[in-house]
Structures are given as C-alpha cells and as structure tokens.
Amino acid sequence: MDNEKVGQFILELRKSNQMTQKELAEKLNVSDKAVSKWERGLSYPDIALLSPLSDILGVTTTELLNGEKTDNEVVNVEASVANALEYGGKAAKRKIILTQSIWAAAFSIVLLLGILVVSIVNTAISGVLTWALIPISAIVFAWLVCFPAIKFGAKGIFGSFITLSLFIVPFLYVLSSLIENNGLILAIGIRISAISIAFLWIVFGILKRLKTRKLIGFAISLAFAIPLSFIINFTISRIIGGPRFDIWSILGSLISVMIVIILVTIDSAARKRNPKEGEA
Numbered sequence: 001m002d003n004e005k006v007g008q009f010i011l012e013l014r015k016s017n018q019m020t021q022k023e024l025a026e027k028l029n030v031s032d033k034a035v036s037k038w039e040r041g042l043s044y045p046d047i048a049l050l051s052p053l054s055d056i057l058g059v060t061t062t063e064l065l066n067g068e069k070t071d072n073e074v075v076n077v078e079a080s081v082a083n084a085l086e087y088g089g090k091a092a093k094r095k096i097i098l099t100q101s102i103w104a105a106a107f108s109i110v111l112l113l114g115i116l117v118v119s120i121v122n123t124a125i126s127g128v129l130t131w132a133l134i135p136i137s138a139i140v141f142a143w144l145v146c147f148p149a150i151k152f153g154a155k156g157i158f159g160s161f162i163t164l165s166l167f168i169v170p171f172l173y174v175l176s177s178l179i180e181n182n183g184l185i186l187a188i189g190i191r192i193s194a195i196s197i198a199f200l201w202i203v204f205g206i207l208k209r210l211k212t213r214k215l216i217g218f219a220i221s222l223a224f225a226i227p228l229s230f231i232i233n234f235t236i237s238r239i240i241g242g243p244r245f246d247i248w249s250i251l252g253s254l255i256s257v258m259i260v261i262i263l264v265t266i267d268s269a270a271r272k273r274n275p276k277e278g279e280a
Contacts, residue, residue: 206221
C-alpha cells in the first residue's frame with residue numbers, strides 16, 4: 001500500500017466533493033491536522049475510519065486502500081486483501097508505538113516529579129542540596145537504563161544494556177563521592193557490576209540465540225548464574241571479610257540446579273510431542 005498514493009487520492013476526492021480539510025475532519029471527528037497528514041502521506045486514517053471516510057468521499061473501502069477508482073468487475077481481489085492486511089498491520093504497529101510513547105512519557109514524568117520532590121524537601125530542610133543528590137543520581141541512572149526498553153519495547157532492550165554498561169561506573173563514582181565510605185562502594189561496586197554486566201550480556205546472547213526454545217535458554221542462563229553467585233560471594237569476602245560460602249548460597253544453588261533440571265525435562269517432553277517445533 002502506497003501511503004503517498006492513498007493520500008493524493010484522498011486529497012483529490014475531498015476537493016472533488018468541495019470540502020475543506022476542516023469540514024472533512026469535522027465529519028470524522030478528527031483534527032484537520034490529521035487530514036493534512038493523510039493527504040501528505042505522512043500518516044493514514046485509523047482502521048475504524050476507513051468505512052465512514054469511504055462513504056463521505058463516495059468510494060469503496062477497496063478503492064480507498066488501492067488509492068484509485070476501479071471497475072467493480074475487474075477489482076484485483078488479491079491486491080485488495082494484501083492492502084487491507086498491510087493497512088491493519090500498520091495500524092496495529094502505530095498503536096503499539098503510541099502506547100510505548102505514552103508509557104515512556106509517563107515514566108519520565110514520574111521520575112522528574114521524584115527529582116523535584118526530593119530537591120524541594122532537601123532544600124526546605126537544609127537550605128541547599130545535600131542528601132537529595134543521592135536519590136537524584138539514582139533516578140537519572142534508572143531513567144538512562146530503563147527508557148530505551150520502555151520506549152522501544154523488545155528492540156530497546158539492547159539499548160538499555162548499552163546504557164547500563166556505559167553508565168554503571170560513572171554512577172558508582174558519583175555515589176561514592178556523595179557517601180562517606182572510604183571508597184568501599186567503588187571497590188565492591190565496580191567488581192560486582194563488571195561480573196553482573198558480563199553475565200547479563202551472556203544471558204542476552206543465549207536468549208537471542210535460543211529464542212525459539214526459551215525454556216532451554218532460561219535453563220542455560222540459570223546454570224551460568226550458579227557459579228556467578230559463588231564468584232560474587234568470593235569477591236565480596238575478599239574485600240570486607242566474612243565467610244565465602246554459607247548455607248544459604250549452597251541451598252540457593254541446589255534449588256537452581258533443580259529448576260534447571262525441570263526446565264530441561266519440560267523442553268525435552270515438548271520436543272517429543274512436537275518435533276518440528278523443537279527443530280525451529
């Protein structure tokens with residue numbers, strides 16, 4: 001479906017019916033700006049507007065989607081169906097994009113309000129920003145990491161991983177400078193974040209590679225998490241002392257092993273029931 005062709009068709013029909021963009025918009029309960037975008041090929045009517053728009057312009061829905069008038073006896077049915085399916089796909093995609101944009105804007109506004117609240121409270125009590133800088137830096141970091149995934153959905157997860165990898169060390173440095181801890185945050189944080197981010201990238205690669213076999217992907221990721229937990233415990237114990245392993249870390253690892261076995265068993269049973277799905 002050619003957006004520009006359809007837009008030009010709407011423009012010609014509107015003028016032949018001696019209507020302004022505003023008059024057509026009023027009949028459809030939309031803005032004249034929306035009509036302008038349709039006619040310029042920048043946008044297209046919502047799927048619910050196709051029928052009333054066709055009636056107003058004096059054409060069939062098929063002709064509207066094709067962007068030209070046709071002889072009813074020689075209508076290309078396959079092209080009409082293809083156009084209708086393409087149009088429906090574009091309309092659904094546009095709604096998803098709009099929903100993601102709304103959620104991203106709401107997320108940004110909520111975080112901005114959080115910054116304003118802690119800033120006002122801190123300033124009212126102390127006269128200057130002191131402790132508020134800690135939650136403000138955390139909020140900014142959270143926005144940088146989460147916004148791509150919220151705005152672009154699954155496609156934005158890669159962007160979130162990139163921002164997490166790039167900004168985690170600067171965030172820890174800012175946090176360490178705001179909290180009197182003799183560099184303990186940096187000493188622990190940089191090591192643990194490096195290990196954790198490496199693990200997240202491994203999981204991301206595994207799930208992307210095994211996207212048709214999610215259970216196995218989760219099982220392998222969980223299997224990687226078992227030695228990771230021991231590495232983190234060992235790293236922390238070297239810095240601050242204390243036991244390298246305790247009963248809870250061992251118990252957690254045993255539970256993880258059981259879950260891995262269950263996931264592999266379920267995946268194996270599913271492949272036996274549907275071998276073609278397992279090969280996909």
